[in-house]
Amino acid sequence: MDDPTHAQPDSPPVPRGRLPLAGLRLTPASTTGGARLLTTRNVALAALFAALTAMSAFVAVPVFGAVPFSLQVFVVLLAGLVLGSRLGALSVLAYVTLGLVAPVYAGGASGFGVLFGPLGGYLCGFVAGAFVAGLIAECARPRGVFGLAAAAAAGLIPIYVMGALWLSVHVHTVSLSVIVWGGVLQFVPADAVKAILAALTARALLAAPLQLPACGRQ
Numbered sequence: 001m002d003d004p005t006h007a008q009p010d011s012p013p014v015p016r017g018r019l020p021l022a023g024l025r026l027t028p029a030s031t032t033g034g035a036r037l038l039t040t041r042n043v044a045l046a047a048l049f050a051a052l053t054a055m056s057a058f059v060a061v062p063v064f065g066a067v068p069f070s071l072q073v074f075v076v077l078l079a080g081l082v083l084g085s086r087l088g089a090l091s092v093l094a095y096v097t098l099g100l101v102a103p104v105y106a107g108g109a110s111g112f113g114v115l116f117g118p119l120g121g122y123l124c125g126f127v128a129g130a131f132v133a134g135l136i137a138e139c140a141r142p143r144g145v146f147g148l149a150a151a152a153a154a155g156l157i158p159i160y161v162m163g164a165l166w167l168s169v170h171v172h173t174v175s176l177s178v179i180v181w182g183g184v185l186q187f188v189p190a191d192a193v194k195a196i197l198a199a200l201t202a203r204a205l206l207a208a209p210l211q212l213p214a215c216g217r218q
Contacts, residue, residue: 037086042213046091049079053095053126054104067118067167069187070106073159074194076126077152080133081202084213089131096123121166128158148199156191160184 056071080088095104096115103110106119115123133155142148164183168174171182205212 037090042083042087045083045213046087046094049075049083049088049091050094050098053079053092054098054102057104057106058108060106067122067163067183067187068106069190071194072106072126073129073156073187073191074198076130076159077133077155077195077198078201080130080135080155081137081148081152081198082205082212083130083134085131085134085138087213088134089127092127092130096127099123118167118170120170122159122163124166125159125162128162129155132158145196145199145203148202149196152195152198152202153192156195160187 053072053075056075060068060070062068076092079091082088083091099105099110100112100115101110105114105123109119114120133151136151136154137148140147140151142151160183164179167183168179171178173179
């Protein structure tokens with residue numbers, strides 16, 4: 001018969017209502033995700049693309065209506081393809097924010113008046129466009145120019161939708177022909193070329209040993 005005076009418990013008793021979590025380290029996923037996104041390198045890349053977007057805004061050609069043709073769409077789509085959805089959108093958001101105090105909008109304009117003017121919908125659409133292009137590229141993981149061009153083309157959709165809707169509010173019209181032609185159709189041929197150029201450029205950059213954020217999906 002065992003001596004009860006020498007019996008040792010296998011583990012200390014756990015108080016009722018508590019779990020034995022000693023030594024367990026919990027790390028919030030949202031915190032680590034934000035830390036990985038806002039590294040020094042990523043912030044520098046976002047600032048670089050924000051500057052490129054600002055530079056492309058000075059190549060503006062007046063067309064029918066109040067919205068000019070510019071090279072911004074090319075840089076916006078490229079940012080999404082190369083930087084990814086979140087960082088690409090962050091770079092464009094930085095550009096839009098900078099334009100409130102500096103003359104970096106199309107044609108050298110700046111201020112809240114531009115943001116609430118006929119261009120405002122397109123500026124906000126740029127942020128969504130970079131996010132959508134990057135998100136589709138992240139999910140589909142395209143390896144060729146065709147897949148990247150398809151992701152870039154998808155990024156045009158929120159730009160057109162948000163831009164045309166806000167333009168219709170600004171000019172006080174519900175005419176579908178005016179909205180579709182003035183806000184969408186006249187830009188489609190040139191923007192299609194920009195989407196292809198963005199795909200070609202993104203493919204070249206991702207193939208180079210630059211360790212860009214989107215290289216992890218290749």
